[in-house]
Amino acid sequence: MSCHGSGEEQEHTSDSGESNECDETLGESIETALVAFDDFEDFWTAYPRRENKKKAHTAWARLTKDKKRLAIGVASIMSDLVAKGVTELRFVPLPTTFIHGQRWEDWRDGIPASWCPANGNGKAAAARAEHDAFLRQFAADRGLDYEPGDS
Numbered sequence: 001m002s003c004h005g006s007g008e009e010q011e012h013t014s015d016s017g018e019s020n021e022c023d024e025t026l027g028e029s030i031e032t033a034l035v036a037f038d039d040f041e042d043f044w045t046a047y048p049r050r051e052n053k054k055k056a057h058t059a060w061a062r063l064t065k066d067k068k069r070l071a072i073g074v075a076s077i078m079s080d081l082v083a084k085g086v087t088e089l090r091f092v093p094l095p096t097t098f099i100h101g102q103r104w105e106d107w108r109d110g111i112p113a114s115w116c117p118a119n120g121n122g123k124a125a126a127a128r129a130e131h132d133a134f135l136r137q138f139a140a141d142r143g144l145d146y147e148p149g150d151s
Contacts, residue, residue, distance in 0.1 A: 046075035053095075069142055073139070084127055111128045111132065
């Protein structure tokens with residue numbers, strides 16, 4: 001019996017408990033896909049604007065592990081800012097725009113000014129300080145070189 005889809009003939013055993021190379025290969029492929037999908041699900045859950053998931057997932061698959069971590073961290077901050085009313089959801093870029101444009105880089109110097117407009121009640125300044133500290137800690141916890149203010 002052959003293992004279809006692998007491009008090579010492999011021995012396929014019965015359910016008697018013997019080693020099954022096809023199942024092992026398939027299991028590793030599925031596990032790899034699930035890990036990648038779980039990373040995307042973390043981003044999708046954190047990102048405040050959830051539109052066009054399929055395109056976002058395709059773009060996500062092209063990112064490095066470090067870029068994915070940074071994107072998830074910034075997405076969390078963005079969601080919090082929207083939840084606190086610091087910025088409106090309509091001003092959040094679509095997920096594919098965020099991913100393709102590597103928009104987390106816009107946050108390298110801290111929260112962009114466009115995200116914390118001066119509104120006279122101190123909400124923006126407090127959110128900026130809180131999330132700058134969060135971003136520093138998030139990067140440090142993951143061993144990433146991502147300090148707000150670095151160029």
